[in-house]
Amino acid sequence: MQQPDESQLIRDETGTQTLIGYVVDISDGEQGRCFLDIGPQHTNRHGVLHGGIAAAMLDNACGCTGSLTVDKTGRAPFLTVSMTTHFIAPGRAGRVWATGTIKGGGRSILYIDGELRHEDGTLIATATGVFKRVPQEKLT
Amino acid sequence: MQQPDESQLIRDETGTQTLIGYVVDISDGEQGRCFLDIGPQHTNRHGVLHGGIAAAMLDNACGCTGSLTVDKTGRAPFLTVSMTTHFIAPGRAGRVWATGTIKGGGRSILYIDGELRHEDGTLIATATGVFKRVPQEKLT
Amino acid sequence: MQQPDESQLIRDETGTQTLIGYVVDISDGEQGRCFLDIGPQHTNRHGVLHGGIAAAMLDNACGCTGSLTVDKTGRAPFLTVSMTTHFIAPGRAGRVWATGTIKGGGRSILYIDGELRHEDGTLIATATGVFKRVPQEKLT
Amino acid sequence: MQQPDESQLIRDETGTQTLIGYVVDISDGEQGRCFLDIGPQHTNRHGVLHGGIAAAMLDNACGCTGSLTVDKTGRAPFLTVSMTTHFIAPGRAGRVWATGTIKGGGRSILYIDGELRHEDGTLIATATGVFKRVPQEKLT
Numbered sequence: 001m002q003q004p005d006e007s008q009l010i011r012d013e014t015g016t017q018t019l020i021g022y023v024v025d026i027s028d029g030e031q032g033r034c035f036l037d038i039g040p041q042h043t044n045r046h047g048v049l050h051g052g053i054a055a056a057m058l059d060n061a062c063g064c065t066g067s068l069t070v071d072k073t074g075r076a077p078f079l080t081v082s083m084t085t086h087f088i089a090p091g092r093a094g095r096v097w098a099t100g101t102i103k104g105g106g107r108s109i110l111y112i113d114g115e116l117r118h119e120d121g122t123l124i125a126t127a128t129g130v131f132k133r134v135p136q137e138k139l140t
Numbered sequence: 141m142q143q144p145d146e147s148q149l150i151r152d153e154t155g156t157q158t159l160i161g162y163v164v165d166i167s168d169g170e171q172g173r174c175f176l177d178i179g180p181q182h183t184n185r186h187g188v189l190h191g192g193i194a195a196a197m198l199d200n201a202c203g204c205t206g207s208l209t210v211d212k213t214g215r216a217p218f219l220t221v222s223m224t225t226h227f228i229a230p231g232r233a234g235r236v237w238a239t240g241t242i243k244g245g246g247r248s249i250l251y252i253d254g255e256l257r258h259e260d261g262t263l264i265a266t267a268t269g270v271f272k273r274v275p276q277e278k279l280t
Numbered sequence: 281m282q283q284p285d286e287s288q289l290i291r292d293e294t295g296t297q298t299l300i301g302y303v304v305d306i307s308d309g310e311q312g313r314c315f316l317d318i319g320p321q322h323t324n325r326h327g328v329l330h331g332g333i334a335a336a337m338l339d340n341a342c343g344c345t346g347s348l349t350v351d352k353t354g355r356a357p358f359l360t361v362s363m364t365t366h367f368i369a370p371g372r373a374g375r376v377w378a379t380g381t382i383k384g385g386g387r388s389i390l391y392i393d394g395e396l397r398h399e400d401g402t403l404i405a406t407a408t409g410v411f412k413r414v415p416q417e418k419l420t
Numbered sequence: 421m422q423q424p425d426e427s428q429l430i431r432d433e434t435g436t437q438t439l440i441g442y443v444v445d446i447s448d449g450e451q452g453r454c455f456l457d458i459g460p461q462h463t464n465r466h467g468v469l470h471g472g473i474a475a476a477m478l479d480n481a482c483g484c485t486g487s488l489t490v491d492k493t494g495r496a497p498f499l500t501v502s503m504t505t506h507f508i509a510p511g512r513a514g515r516v517w518a519t520g521t522i523k524g525g526g527r528s529i530l531y532i533d534g535e536l537r538h539e540d541g542t543l544i545a546t547a548t549g550v551f552k553r554v555p556q557e558k559l560t
Contacts, residue, residue, distance in 0.1 A: 015181040016190035019159060041155040046274075050156035051199045051220045056192020080191045081389065082362055082410050084224040084504040084548060086531050088524035104508035104543055108388075109361065109412070111506050111546070123524055126531070128504060128548045130362050130410055132389070134186075221529065222502055222550050224364040224408060226391050228384035244368035244403055248528075249501065249552070251366050251406070263384055266391070268364060268408045270502050270550055272529070295461040296470035299439060321435040326554075330436035331500045332476020339471045360471045364504040414466075 010064075010074065022057055022098075024064055026074035032064025032100045038093050049091025049124065057098040058114040058127035059083060065100030066110045066131045076133070081109070083129035095119040108133055150204075150214065162197055164204055166214035172204025172240045178233050189231025189264065197238040198254040198267035199223060205240030206250050206271045216273070221249070223269035235259040248273055290344075290354065302337055302378075304344055306354035312344025312380045318373050329371025329404065337378040338394040338407035339363060345380030346390045346411045356413070361389070363409035375399040388413055430484075430494065442477055442518075444484055446494035452484025452520045458513050469511025469544065477518040478534040478547035479503060485520030486530045486551045496553070501529070503549035515539040528553055 004027030012018045022036040034057050036042065044050040063078045070076035096118050103111040114127035144167030152158045162176040174197050176182065184190040203218045210216035236258050243251040254267035284307030292298045302316040314337050316322065324330040343358045350356035376398050383391040394407035424447035432438045442456040454477050456462065464470040483498045490496035516538050523531040534547035 014185055014190065015179070015183040016193060019181040020192070039155070041159040043155040045154055045215075045217055046219070050154065050196060051223070052160070052192055052196020053156060055195035055199070055223075055225070056190060059191045059195070075185075077185055079186070080227050082224065082226045082391075083191070083195075084222065084364060085195070086222045086523070086548060086550070087220050088531055103506070103546055111362075111508055113546070126523055126533070126548065128506060128546065130506070222531075224504060226383070226408060226410070228391050243366070243406055251368050251502075253406070266383055266393070266408065268366060268406065270366070294465055294470065295459070295463040296473060299461040300472070319435070321439040323435040325434055325495075325497055326499070330434065330476060331479045331503070332440070332472055333436060335475035335479070335503075335505070336470060336472020339475070355465075357465060359466070360507050362504065362506045363471070363475075364502065365475070366502045367500050 016056065020053060020056060022060065024060060024074065026064065026068065026072070029072060030068060032061045032068055032074060033097055034060050034064070035095055035097045037095050038091060046090065049096065051085070051087055054087070054091060054116055054125045055083070055085050057096070058085060058116055058125065061098035062100040062112040062114045062127060062129050063131060065102060065112050066133070069102065069110065070133070078131045078133055081130040081132050083127055085125055085127045087125050089122050089124050091118065091124045096124060156196065160193060160196060162200065164200060164214065166204065166208065166212070169212060170208060172201050172208055172214060173237055174200050174204070175235055175237045177235050178231060186230065189236065191225070191227055194227065194231060194256055194265045195223070195225050197236070198225060198256055198265065199269070201238035202240040202252040202254045202267060202269050203271060205242060205252050206273070209242065209250065210273070218271045218273055221270040221272050223267050225265055225267045227265050229262050229264050231258065231264045236264060296336065300333060300336060302340065304340060304354065306344065306348065306352070309352060310348055312341050312348055312354060313377055314340050314344070315375055315377045317375050318371060326370065329376065331365070331367055334367070334371060334396055334405045335363070335365050337376070338365060338396055338405060339409070341378035342380040342392040342394045342407060342409050343411060345382060345392050346413070349382065349390065358411045358413055361410040361412050363407055365405055365407045367405050369402050369404050371398065371404045376404060436476065440473060440476060442480065444480060444494065446484065446488065446492070449492060450488060452481050452488055452494060453517055454480050454484070455515055455517045457515050458511060466510065469516065471505070471507055474507070474511060474536055474545045475503070475505050477516070478505060478536055478545065479549070481518035482520040482532040482534045482547060482549050483551060485522060485532050486553070489522065489530065498551045498553055501550040501552050503547055505545055505547045507545050509542050509544050511538065511544045516544060
């Protein structure tokens with residue numbers, strides 16, 4: 001995957017994003033994505049990507065995919081209702097990408113699936129989640 | 141919940157643990173637990189605990205609960221096969237505790253559920269996971 | 281578990297219920313339950329309770345638990361948004377009971393967990409689901 | 421989808437299959453599939469396909485997909501460890517097809533996803549499951 005223009009990357013939007021260091025990419029316009037360069041601060045007991053970091057990335061990529069159904073800023077607020085993550089292969093050093101795909105839903109609830117892949121193509125984890133749009137009246 | 145003796149707390153075991161700052165507590169001997177004092181570096185777009193941090197804590201508490209079935213060090217290695225997380229209430233500032241409970245399983249696979257609660261008792265998230273013991277021959 | 285008064289049992293409410301033969305029990309008033317006497321028509325390749333039948337029972341017990349938050353008829357309509365089922369032990373011949381428990385939620389979404397147990401106490405399967413109340417305006 | 425040759429259909433293999441009436445189709449050789457003609461005996465309170473029947477079909481299609489990794493009979497035994505089902509759209513009268521796809525795994529555990537679609541193409545439900553091969557020594 002080619003790295004997009006800096007204007008389409010979201011960095012340091014939240015405390016967690018700054019802490020972990022992943023970058024959200026809205027350049028696709030439909031699929032929310034985020035990438036992370038795995039370092040020693042992202043590893044578990046087995047020396048590979050920690051499941052919680054994998055889950056954080058999948059959650060962000062899927063949530064951002066939901067936001068992109070509202071407008072192109074990728075920032076319209078969605079809540080994660082539930083997420084199931086399958087840990088398929090170890091995430092080794094290098095860059096990993098999480099990508100979201102809308103599977104269905106309606107006005108308030110979206111079903112969004114995610115994949116986390118190493119830049120070499122290896123499928124590290126999948127996610128399948130239920131997301132809920134934050135009603136506008138709650139935002140003001 | 142009372143904070144246990146320092147000898148039964150595991151700190152900074154992995155890169156992710158140091159980064160996020162949660163503390164694993166094996167004092168119960170059966171239920172693995174971990175706690176975190178939520179700060180701005182753990183929050184999402186809504187200013188509350190990020191789902192990925194919640195998932196990391198639940199994953200650790202459940203995995204540690206699996207390890208405690210092997211020996212009392214809480215460090216016997218387990219892999220997370222899958223985990224479903226339900227995000228039930230926002231995680232606000234303060235200390236949160238994740239706790240694991242064995243639901244079933246056998247020699248190689250364990251079914252472990254987790255709960256993440258604020259110190260005020262609020263249930264923030266639940267998890268239900270499948271964990272796999274790392275075979276001994278793979279460790280040498 | 282003692283069998284309740286016939287007036288608190290729901291039989292043959294839907295085509296699927298008649299086909300499979302489970303009985304819904306609203307006598308608890310809070311926890312929806314359903315039971316089934318396992319016969320050869322409920323078995324899989326391994327000669328034990330089929331996962332789909334287990335899922336159907338857990339779905340019904342959880343959905344009924346949601347309905348009981350609305351009124352005591354246990355029939356207020358809820359939709360299953362998602363359900364994760366863990367298959368923990370084989371379901372052998374005899375009576376099995378599914379039971380739902382509310383874990384949280386609000387006006388429109390409920391988080392409901394379920395357990396399926398053999399009458400001898402064995403935990404056969406667990407479920408954790410997201411349920412959505414059918415808005416009243418859609419019912420008329 | 422075209423209906424395959426009768427020699428590649430599995431009918432009435434288990435009590436549950438006969439009861440519900442779905443047909444397993446191994447003609448693809450890689451993706452296990454099963455189909456069902458929805459009748460009134462498959463419906464829920466809302467008059468559409470019951471979630472338990474949907475789950476049974478997804479479970480079978482995924483399990484059969486696992487079996488096809490062993491040999492072409494589609495009957496090598498697998499156990500369902502866990503399955504998450506998302507209910508995306510109502511299943512209305514007509515034929516529905518469940519299809520499984522391998523996402524990853526190894527010698528003992530397979531990660532298999534499933535889709536349930538109406539013959540008109542509507543995505544009714546998705547599933548993501550963990551399956552475990554039954555060790556040969558347990559079969560004799």
